[in-house]
Amino acid sequence: MNIRETAPRITELEKISTRTDTRDYLAKAAPTKEKLKDWLIVDVDAHVNETAFWSEVTDRIDNEVLRYIAEAFRERGRGPGLLNANGPLYQDVSGRIMHQQNLSEPTPPGLHRQVQLTQRAMDALGIDYMVVFPTPMLSLGMHPQADAEVALGNAYNRWLIEEILPQDKRQKALLYLPFNEPDACVETVERFADAPGVVGFSVTSTRHKPVWHNSYMRLYAALQETGKPLGFHAGFSWADPSFQQINRFIGMHSLSFVHFNMIHMTNWVLNGLPERFPGLKVIWIESGLAWVPFVMQRLDSEYMMRTSECPLLKRKPSEYIQDMYFTSQPLERSNMKLTQATFEAISADTQLLYASDWPHWDFDAPSSITKLPFLKEDAKRNILGLNAARLFGLEVPAAKSGVKASPQRVAVPAE
Amino acid sequence: MIDWMPGEAMNEIMVGELSEFTEGGYRVLRVDSFEFGIFRQGDRLVAYENQCPHDGGPVCQGKVIPRVEEELAPDQTSRGLRFSKKRNIVCPWHGWEFDIETGRHCGDPKYRLRSVDVKVRDNRVYVSVPPAAL
Numbered sequence: 278m279n280i281r282e283t284a285p286r287i288t289e290l291e292k293i294s295t296r297t298d299t300r301d302y303l304a305k306a307a308p309t310k311e312k313l314k315d316w317l318i319v320d321v322d323a324h325v326n327e328t329a330f331w332s333e334v335t336d337r338i339d340n341e342v343l344r345y346i347a348e349a350f351r352e353r354g355r356g357p358g359l360l361n362a363n364g365p366l367y368q369d370v371s372g373r374i375m376h377q378q379n380l381s382e383p384t385p386p387g388l389h390r391q392v393q394l395t396q397r398a399m400d401a402l403g404i405d406y407m408v409v410f411p412t413p414m415l416s417l418g419m420h421p422q423a424d425a426e427v428a429l430g431n432a433y434n435r436w437l438i439e440e441i442l443p444q445d446k447r448q449k450a451l452l453y454l455p456f457n458e459p460d461a462c463v464e465t466v467e468r469f470a471d472a473p474g475v476v477g478f479s480v481t482s483t484r485h486k487p488v489w490h491n492s493y494m495r496l497y498a499a500l501q502e503t504g505k506p507l508g509f510h511a512g513f514s515w516a517d518p519s520f521q522q523i524n525r526f527i528g529m530h531s532l533s534f535v536h537f538n539m540i541h542m543t544n545w546v547l548n549g550l551p552e553r554f555p556g557l558k559v560i561w562i563e564s565g566l567a568w569v570p571f572v573m574q575r576l577d578s579e580y581m582m583r584t585s586e587c588p589l590l591k592r593k594p595s596e597y598i599q600d601m602y603f604t605s606q607p608l609e610r611s612n613m614k615l616t617q618a619t620f621e622a623i624s625a626d627t628q629l630l631y632a633s634d635w636p637h638w639d640f641d642a643p644s645s646i647t648k649l650p651f652l653k654e655d656a657k658r659n660i661l662g663l664n665a666a667r668l669f670g671l672e673v674p675a676a677k678s679g680v681k682a683s684p685q686r687v688a689v690p691a692e
Numbered sequence: 693m694i695d696w697m698p699g700e701a702m703n704e705i706m707v708g709e710l711s712e713f714t715e716g717g718y719r720v721l722r723v724d725s726f727e728f729g730i731f732r733q734g735d736r737l738v739a740y741e742n743q744c745p746h747d748g749g750p751v752c753q754g755k756v757i758p759r760v761e762e763e764l765a766p767d768q769t770s771r772g773l774r775f776s777k778k779r780n781i782v783c784p785w786h787g788w789e790f791d792i793e794t795g796r797h798c799g800d801p802k803y804r805l806r807s808v809d810v811k812v813r814d815n816r817v818y819v820s821v822p823p824a825a826l
């Protein structure tokens with residue numbers, strides 16, 4: 278019999294709750310972080326929770342009447358008031374996942390609470406740069422009043438530029454375009470394109486506005502002029518008539534995020550926007566990847582029969598799509614053969630950008646990329662950070678450039 | 693504070709009195725670098741490593757909640773959702789749910805939590821800890 282004589286250290290671990298410090302919540306990401314410490318990690322889609330600081334946003338509404346209305350809503354009590362709601366919010370699976378809704382972990386005085394929360398996630402996951410998007414405002418494109426979208430969209434942009442981005446140079450943003458009002462979008466680009474920390478612009482995809490409409494051409498020209506990319510950030514709408522047939526959040530959420538980006542991408546390609554604005558880089562954000570090969574093949578095969586309907590195209594639709602950028606999350610990987618084929622179809626080595634979606638319920642840690650069995654180390658480094666660094670012009674520390682200083686091989690993390 | 697006592701078998705560690713594990717409750721412990729959850733179901737204890745098979749999340753530190761079932765009438769019409777007597781351990785990273793009795797994912801049993809050997813002797817709870825952790 279072999280009996281240990283010295284006392285082991287026994288500690289009791291706390292159960293996780295909405296008060297758990299992000300660094301504790303994500304502590305188990307530490308081994309991957311350690312292995313990747315000389316890798317550049319850029320997270321191209323994470324989220325702030327802007328309604329937790331809503332008065333800071335609404336105080337920045339340009340229009341005095343809408344600002345007054347937002348204040349009046351606020352005096353009624355909780356709730357974001359002027360912002361439209363988006364149906365029942367089941368994201369946390371009724372309290373099973375505790376890092377998205379009702380976050381109440383304490384933060385000390387000092388930097389803005391949102392900046393601190395983002396920093397904690399970056400530190401826990403080993404992320405060098407994090408590009409942030411809003412959360413409830415992802416459905417602002419369905420607001421019945423276009424002027425409310427303009428007011429809140431620009432107020433949010435100002436909040437990021439004035440309060441958040443200056444406090445941490447590693448936090449970046451693709452600003453909000455009030456896309457239901459095309460001329461206002463041009464003003465947003467002209468007003469904010471040069472603000473520090475702004476690496477591009479985004480359309481929240483949940484809306485019913487056709488991207489091919491002539492009223493948007495000034496916007497695309499202005500964006501192309503800045504050299505900064507345009508992202509389409511997916512979202513859901515359970516109120517959409519087709520989705521009202523779906524009785525479970527899982528079904529609506531699975532399809533709705535993809536649905537809106539599928540429509541915008543189809544319009545984008547078939548109307549020859551890549552030919553009209555060849556210098557405008559486009560990113561498809563938070564709709565996963567599995568839908569992309571479907572759209573490529575479907576459009577290619579119909580294109581061969583109905584070329585007359587898209588005369589601006591000089592190549593097959595899939596060839597334009599291969600020039601676009603995609604964020605990785607939520608990365609479908611229950612069938613690795615399909616995942617590998619998808620990566621090949623979209624030229625992932627150069628076009629794919631890692632995204633965590635933190636703090637949302639279906640987030641992907643960097644291990645979602647490092648664990649993929651079919652990728653070489655160079656491809657993993659590109660996807661996890663170097664592609665984004667090139668796209669956004671981010672500074673890359675020499676030690677993280679992926680260029681080996683010595684002939685020694687750097688091992689690919691195997692988990 | 694848990695007093696330590698060597699167990700009988702190799703790497704067996706006494707982690708507490710049975711009374712410290714309340715009926716229906718659970719605790720998550722770390723012995724040196726080895727983390728596990730101990731779950732009490734009636735008189736029975738089960739224990740699993742605190743490492744989710746999905747992406748390594750702290751599965752035992754999440755919630756334990758009853759499994760949701762859908763009740764069907766004999767004619768296959770749905771009578772709606774209800775809670776079952778079975779309980780699941782829910783990983784707090786992404787919500788994967790594991791049967792507390794078997795450790796298997798309730799939607800795809802090929803994914804399972806790694807069991808940890810736990811025994812009760814003389815009202816004391818002993819856990820076998822892998823040698824590498826000590």
Ligand code: FES
Nearest residue numbers: 744746747749783
């Ligand atoms: S790590 Fe446990 S559900 Fe994802």
